[in-house]
Amino acid sequence: MSTAVAASPVFVPAARDRATAWIAAAALAALAVVPWGLEGGASSLLLALRGQVSHVVLAALAAAALFCAWRGLDRGTALAAGAAVLWTFAAGFAAGPRGTSFGLGAAIALIALTACFARAIARRGAFKGDPTVATIVVVIAALLAAFIFFPVGKVLSAALLDDTGALAPRLAAQRLLASDIWEIQCLTGGTHCGVAINSAVLATLVGLLSTFVGLVLALVVQRGGNRYAAVTKVMSILPIVTPPFVIALALVVLFGRTGIVTTLLNTWFDIPRSRWLYGLPGVALAQLLTFSPIAFLLLHGALAAISPALEEAAQTLRASRWRIFRTVTLPLLKPALANAFLLGFVESLADFGNPIVLAGNYEVLSTKIFFAVAGAQHEPDRAAALAVVLLGLTLVAFWLQQRWIGKLSYVTVTGKGDSGLNAQLPPWLRRTCFGLAVSWFAFTLVCYAIIFTGGFVRDIGRGDMTLTLHHLSQGFAIDPSSTATMFVGSAWDSLFTTLKVAAVSAPLTAIVGLLSAYVITRHRFAGRRAFEFLTMVSFAIPGTVIGVSYIVAFNVAPLELAGGMTILVLCFVFRNMPVGVRAGVAALAQIDRTLDEASSTLRATTTRTLTRVVMPLLKPAILATLVFSFTHAMTAVSAVIFLATAKYNLATVYIINRVEAGEYPLAIAYSSVLIFIMLAILLAVQALVGEARLGRRATPMLAGGG
């Protein structure tokens, strides 16, 4: 009888793998002709010819990788390519701040060599022998390591190490436990609390209130029948198109010292003008208005998932409406309520836009971190320590969510379609909820009305409502006769940069996110769970922490990106990636896996399966990810406020700067322009998708009938 193959549960591609050789050749070509450094200049090969040892070694390793790949010597390819990548980083970091910063040539060569390494180890049996999967996983993991874990790690170490780079536990403890972070005098009658306590108090308050408001709105909408379907739609769009400080701006216009309402109260009732808005009440109010739509969406979904049969059962057991609500509906909502609270908590912690406008003397972590970096006394160590505290608080919240809600979850949706009617709320409760919901809506409406009119009157902050286009033209004037540029308005540059960065980062986000989703859902390989975790981690890191990390990590050679446009793009790609992953995972779950297998038995390679079968079927998810990452790149503030520069300014940062300079009308006018642009994009995409649905190609028979 034959000898059985040793337990080797992998396929080894039989054909010689030319693709690996071509990728190695591309790496070598990049080394030969593309400028290595950030400032342009010579390619790696030229530098090697000039006698730079590190580049001689790199060229030799890359050539070895190409030779081995061409001859099918997979072990050699893996060793040479892997060594080349490690050598490049080692040499780069060894050269220190005065070395050459990696530029385009380095980027192409590094990615190509990483791909070579991945394909070669796949041919040696890793990743079940699938070179495409190996490439996706290894390259994305390497990118995440470079652009999430390296910078965040660097901030952690900045908080834990002393000036000489040695581990300094005492110094670290001093920094992390500093009294201005943790003191709790305000609770015991004093005036001041630590900034972490402030953040935690604010976050708890906002978490509780937004959950409550979300629940009230969800009860009105979900138990009110189809009448309020439009509400759901508006609420799902609002958070997407609203830059995070817009509500704060509107509140200033309404309740600031010279605000409309303040002035009215002053003239009518002689109530003295005060600065009550600047502090905990103002920030909490702004965050409440900003984040309750998110709580609403979550709770609306949870309410809809409660099977009517359960409430009907309670009804037939003679329970009153109040008893049903108290003993059936509310307990079933518990996991969703906890989830909404934690989400509000985390959003509030990470929020930067509202506190920067409204916090005044009430210091919170996100703004304090910013001022530690950008303020008069430049204190990067302190910023690092604060970032660690903020990250710690956020991770604790996420950890609680995982631990606690995982156990709480009740599955109330069964496979069978439960028909029936959800129970009515008790009349008094319904009326209370309705009243609250209407007031919330009226208030939100007023805020948006302020934003949309504020930019077009002379000074809404002081009640001067004379119509004018002055602010708009200050920002967006066009002078066709001008020789240098026709866009002479002061805001054009930041708008163009924003659109450019958003347009570049959106497709990259979609690619990275959906490819990750594909390998996570469709392939089984060692380390799959770890990879999934890696792709989702950046979701839990507050933007401020990312911003500080990027500034700390990427301001010196060899990874010197600060001040450029690349760092903005990278920041958006890796921050928005988890959304792409989630969208892709959800969409792929709907697509029958046997389609991939059929493609494979029809001789298609994994790459062909991806491009011809998976990607076309993922179109809706691709579109959703594109829209999300585009709009998110246009509204984000917290991370990029550290990264934007005078040369590459972004719309949101420009607006924040106007607010700080007291130029509210221009800030408001610009905000309304941003909202208009994003609404236009959203509606255009919806129109396009809607049309596609009518087309005959959009009724896919996804499961084939099995």
Place this chain on the structure above:
Amino acid sequence: MKPPQDGVVFDRVSKRYGDVLAVDDVSFRVAKGELVTLLGPSGCGKTTTLRMVAGLEPVSEGRVLIETTDVTLRAANERDVSMVFQSYALFPHMSVLENVCYGPLSMGTDKAKAREIAHAKLRTLGLAGMESRLPSELSGGQQQRVAVARSLVLEPKVLLFDEPLSNLDAKLRRRVRQEIRELQQELELTVLYVTHDQEEALAVSDHIIVMDRGKIAQQGTPRELYEAPASRFLADFIGDANLIDGELSGGAFSAGGVSAPVHSGGTASGPATLAVRPHRLKIVDAGRGPIPGSCKRAAYLGSRNEYVVATAWGELLVFDDDANDLRARDSACALDFDPGAVILLAR
């Protein structure tokens, strides 16, 4: 006469998922031009076996050969096999023609040539005129034929079917299985076919391999399996059977104090199980047969009468093919059978 050439050789293959042994040291051959069915209850390892032949699952141990080539370490797209999936797995975003062209284009055939051979296959399967339709615009039977055309167009050395009829209604199922069988014989295809339906297996196969809990329980021609099952499991799984535990001594089988003559064949005397098909039992008037009993249940089914008869051997199922009048419930009767038409299994 030259010996038949091998189409598939499955050589001592095992498949482990963690600690679970899904396929346990299984070996079989499929001769060229033959249709072999893997039959068994769900979870017996038949689909895993098929997927290992396709290259969709790597084997844990053993070898897989397609004709004379060892493909154990080749992935699905590098094996000369095609598969028709239970769900058909037609690409929903491609027309019928694009679906059928997909394989040739994957192999690098140029577009015109691919279209030409795709058209030819579609004509063979009676799908001419459907080329530009989407899968969602076809009936279940048509989708199934497109799936077959898509697999056949590559002219694979082995064609695999994974429960291809389970999404069709009962009438269509009968017709389509005949079509598959005719196509296979006409084109002399080598086919490995998975089903859990024993009637389907009997109808289409040259050979049947019955699997149970990851192992081969028995293999043979349909007739061999039906007439000479090797175990209680097989006797019960393929066709209906009355199973009676008793004692074999000399030329008689006895249980519950009643004995009847049987041809023992090679079975030694001692404890044995008698398996007898319901249509091999004849229901006769009381006293005319060796096994007395009474009709517990009687039903008229058109082509036959069905009885459950309470006897000392237990309750036995009897098919009475004659257009006799239905016997009354609880009436006394007796059972008789041809001593050569029963199966004896040693216990």
